[in-house]
Amino acid sequence: MRLVSLEVADWRNVASAQLDTNARFVVLHGDNAQGKTNLLEAVWTLSNLRSFRESRYQRLIRHECDSVQIDGMVVGESGRRRLRWARSAASRTMQIDGQNVRQLRDWFAVLRAVLFCPEHGAIIRGGPVERRSFVDRAAFTTRPAHLDVVRQYARVLRHKAALLRSRKGGRVQVESWNSQLALLGGQLAARRAAALCDLSEPFVEAHRAIAGPRSGVATLRMRGLGRAAPGERLDPAVVTAQFIEKLSTGLDDEIRQARCLVGPHRDDLVVDLDGHPARNFASQGQARSLVLALKLAELEAARRQGLAPLFLLDDLTSELDRSRMVRLMEVLADLKNQVWLTTTDPRWLGPLPGGDVVSYKVAAGRVEPLSEPPE
Numbered sequence: 001m002r003l004v005s006l007e008v009a010d011w012r013n014v015a016s017a018q019l020d021t022n023a024r025f026v027v028l029h030g031d032n033a034q035g036k037t038n039l040l041e042a043v044w045t046l047s048n049l050r051s052f053r054e055s056r057y058q059r060l061i062r063h064e065c066d067s068v069q070i071d072g073m074v075v076g077e078s079g080r081r082r083l084r085w086a087r088s089a090a091s092r093t094m095q096i097d098g099q100n101v102r103q104l105r106d107w108f109a110v111l112r113a114v115l116f117c118p119e120h121g122a123i124i125r126g127g128p129v130e131r132r133s134f135v136d137r138a139a140f141t142t143r144p145a146h147l148d149v150v151r152q153y154a155r156v157l158r159h160k161a162a163l164l165r166s167r168k169g170g171r172v173q174v175e176s177w178n179s180q181l182a183l184l185g186g187q188l189a190a191r192r193a194a195a196l197c198d199l200s201e202p203f204v205e206a207h208r209a210i211a212g213p214r215s216g217v218a219t220l221r222m223r224g225l226g227r228a229a230p231g232e233r234l235d236p237a238v239v240t241a242q243f244i245e246k247l248s249t250g251l252d253d254e255i256r257q258a259r260c261l262v263g264p265h266r267d268d269l270v271v272d273l274d275g276h277p278a279r280n281f282a283s284q285g286q287a288r289s290l291v292l293a294l295k296l297a298e299l300e301a302a303r304r305q306g307l308a309p310l311f312l313l314d315d316l317t318s319e320l321d322r323s324r325m326v327r328l329m330e331v332l333a334d335l336k337n338q339v340w341l342t343t344t345d346p347r348w349l350g351p352l353p354g355g356d357v358v359s360y361k362v363a364a365g366r367v368e369p370l371s372e373p374p375e
């Protein structure tokens, strides 16, 4: 799929912009604080129906304005479709070809994206929450129904946690939540294991491609209830049975500590570099390369399902050394996906495949096309 045009109104610091983006590479460049990430955020919001850095929509609306609107034309698997997303205090609009959207899956069938931004370094160096959400997002990218399971599990977990915290629930009440939790947890863990199967081999390859053949071997594994041998898929019924057993052994502890102690909400994705957890040992540049490899693996897993999400990369200028940057650009050149890049210095990107690039200069929220790709 390709986003062939983008129009935003009163989005962040952009009063109005119209971009013709029918190219494989869309490059947004400009100095700091000009609106590059804001534009990428608009594309992400259009594809994902929420921002990656702001949960309150009011902050997305340009200061002193009342509403915000993003329009996009997508050419892809489902033909040529016009998307409109708009928000104001009074209304919330999501339209495909002028019709209100009833099912979110219809929207996601039109436009999907994979995002890389500097904050994603936390996937490697941060806590398990970031890594679990990466796995959940990657699973969602290939199989959107995953989101429903994540939400249902989280809802039951919240109820159970509230009950434990209140210290008013007896064993029977906790056990009744546990039986629901075990069923959903089994599905969640099995789906994550399937996602990991899809990601593992493309991840190893993408990492080798970016970091170079002498940089060590990077591998993925899951720790916790949903752990599986490399390449192994899990049977949800089997995980549910294990989960039920753990829940029953841990019941007294959970009641005593008033917390949910077991379940896939405690699982972790371990990224190893030459057998050592990257979380503890990876350098800044290594961490970035690993995150990029995870994102490329997510794209490859989607490709194997016949999907071609957009690849959005924010602020590629820092932290990768010259040779890693050159190799990354070669990898991007070989993809079929539309790639959006923001950078303060386009020279860092090196040569992009000629003819299939559009470049925009972003300055103080204004967006100007550049006829020549920047040197």
Ligand SMILES: Nc1ncnc2c1ncn2[C@@H]1O[C@H](COP(=O)(O)OP(=O)(O)OP(=O)(O)O)[C@@H](O)[C@H]1O
Pocket: 011, 012, 013, 014, 030, 031, 032, 033, 034, 035, 036, 037, 038, 039, 058, 059, 060, 061, 062, 063, 315, 344
């Ligand atoms: N709702 C808003 N209304 C007006 N301006 C906003 C709003 N939200 C953010 N901004 C401004 O948008 C500007 C540009 O932000 P953005 O994150 O896009 O910069 P950038 O070009 O990516 O810069 P950098 O290279 O530093 O990452 C910031 O100065 C910010 O204050």
Ligand SMILES: [Mg+2]
Pocket: 036, 037, 038, 314, 315, 342
């Ligand atoms: Mg930025």
